[in-house]
Amino acid sequence: MKIENLCVRRLIGDVAGATTHGHKMAVKGGYIYQTFQGGYTLSPLGWRVVRNIENIIRQEMDGIDGQEILMPVVSGADIWRESGRYDTVDVLAKFKGRSGTDYVLNPTHEEVVVDYVKSVLETYRQMPFMVYQIQTKFRDELRARAGLIRTREFIMKDAYSFHETQDDLELYYNRCHSAYERIFSRCGLKNVVSVLSSTGDMGGSVAHEFQLINDMGEDTIFLCECGFKTNKELIDEETETCPKCGKKMNKVRGIEIGNIFQLGKKYSESMNLTYTSPDGEQKNPIMGCYGIGVGRTMAAIMEESADDKGPIWNMATAPFAVEVIGLPDKEGKTLPLAEKIYNDLKSAGIETILDNRDARAGEKFADADLIAAPIRLIVSAKNLANNAIEVKYRVNDIDTSEYKTSFGLDTYMSETVDTILKLLGK
Ligand SMILES: [Zn+2]
Numbered sequence: 409m410k411i412e413n414l415c416v417r418r419l420i421g422d423v424a425g426a427t428t429h430g431h432k433m434a435v436k437g438g439y440i441y442q443t444f445q446g447g448y449t450l451s452p453l454g455w456r457v458v459r460n461i462e463n464i465i466r467q468e469m470d471g472i473d474g475q476e477i478l479m480p481v482v483s484g485a486d487i488w489r490e491s492g493r494y495d496t497v498d499v500l501a502k503f504k505g506r507s508g509t510d511y512v513l514n515p516t517h518e519e520v521v522v523d524y525v526k527s528v529l530e531t532y533r534q535m536p537f538m539v540y541q542i543q544t545k546f547r548d549e550l551r552a553r554a555g556l557i558r559t560r561e562f563i564m565k566d567a568y569s570f571h572e573t574q575d576d577l578e579l580y581y582n583r584c585h586s587a588y589e590r591i592f593s594r595c596g597l598k599n600v601v602s603v604l605s606s607t608g609d610m611g612g613s614v615a616h617e618f619q620l621i622n623d624m625g626e627d628t629i630f631l632c633e634c635g636f637k638t639n640k641e642l643i644d645e646e647t648e649t650c651p652k653c654g655k656k657m658n659k660v661r662g663i664e665i666g667n668i669f670q671l672g673k674k675y676s677e678s679m680n681l682t683y684t685s686p687d688g689e690q691k692n693p694i695m696g697c698y699g700i701g702v703g704r705t706m707a708a709i710m711e712e713s714a715d716d717k718g719p720i721w722n723m724a725t726a727p728f729a730v731e732v733i734g735l736p737d738k739e740g741k742t743l744p745l746a747e748k749i750y751n752d753l754k755s756a757g758i759e760t761i762l763d764n765r766d767a768r769a770g771e772k773f774a775d776a777d778l779i780a781a782p783i784r785l786i787v788s789a790k791n792l793a794n795n796a797i798e799v800k801y802r803v804n805d806i807d808t809s810e811y812k813t814s815f816g817l818d819t820y821m822s823e824t825v826d827t828i829l830k831l832l833g834k
Pocket of ligand 1: 652
């Protein structure tokens with residue numbers, strides 16, 4: 409990609425109307441564009457980051473034997489009436505088709521997935537299994553805030569597991585808990601905790617929220633030195649004492665980026681999902697469900713890591729791995745060389761962006777901070793005199809102070825590949 413063709417509007421100077429630092433940097437860097445209150449277009453930069461996060465999620469969900477599916481955004485009202493939630497979920501957006509059919513925009517997919525699994529599940533031998541999707545959802549929230557933190561339309565990974573016994577559900581729930589820890593860590597998030605939560609609208613018994621501890625969060629969470637962590641629903645907010653050890657808990661703000669629930673039989677009973685047990689009886693499976701806000705994870709990374717110059721990604725989430733910046737010289741050598749390096753990297757399958765525009769160096773560097781490729785190769789007359797190109801890093805949570813500050817003109821390909829692998833921890 410050449411920077412002049414990148415369909416992204418970056419802003420110089422201050423951004424008006426953004427409520428948090430991360431939101432400001434998402435707008436300044438042109439990662440998101442508000443199409444309506446609570447609905448955003450992801451720009452080529454934002455979409456690249458989101459797809460990278462999705463790929464991390466896919467790998468980890470497949471790693472715990474998840475099977476990816478795709479359910480529709482819209483469903484008929486009938487399955488929501490069947491589960492009993494048609495009139496009780498306040499964020500459910502309803503509309504009528506021209507033929508008079510009642511539809512909903514799914515804010516979550518328990519009803520749709522149970523309806524699907526009814527067509528598949530026959531015997532206990534098929535369980536356990538988990539299906540998941542990465543899909544758009546709509547919640548008719550009364551208020552929207554802070555960019556991608558609370559939106560009406562959003563991309564979510566939602567997963568549903570099916571079990572014969574509570575013990576089996578708990579085993580799988582713990583596997584999923586560990587997978588979530590790996591996902592958020594691979595995304596470069598540092599201060600994520602899982603807290604015990606109430607199951608709310610979802611029904612069921614045990615639930616955890618994955619919260620990024622951050623002052624910009626809209627949730628209040630309580631952490632105790634004994635290790636107990638919970639959200640405000642499960643403690644007495646007057647006294648703020650730990651239900652486990654009785655000490656006063658530490659109150660912090662959090663951004664909820666994921667949640668996992670032990671649903672029990674709420675949906676399998678209400679929607680009559682059954683299987684044949686070993687002794688020939690018809691039984692309802694026990695379910696778990698597991699969500700991650702994908703766009704919100706991107707927003708959370710920006711809240712936690714962006715500096716005053718722009719977002720900072722790690723190699724796994726960055727929109728581009730490398731930016732090649734050509735600084736024009738009098739002999740006309742630098743720009744063709746920058747273009748050659750760009751073409752070489754691109755041919756090797758490395759996500760690369762080229763800035764060969766006729767602009768001041770300071771302007772190009774400021775723009776590069778917004779695009780935030782972890783590796784920047786700078787082709788200037790000064791370094792060419794030493795048969796070298798300059799290397800700069802902008803990367804989340806890795807100390808690059810000992811990394812090379814220049815690559816050789818004959819060796820930049822292998823040096824770039826080595827550095828990418830190193831930044832990926834490989
Ligand atoms: Zn405690």
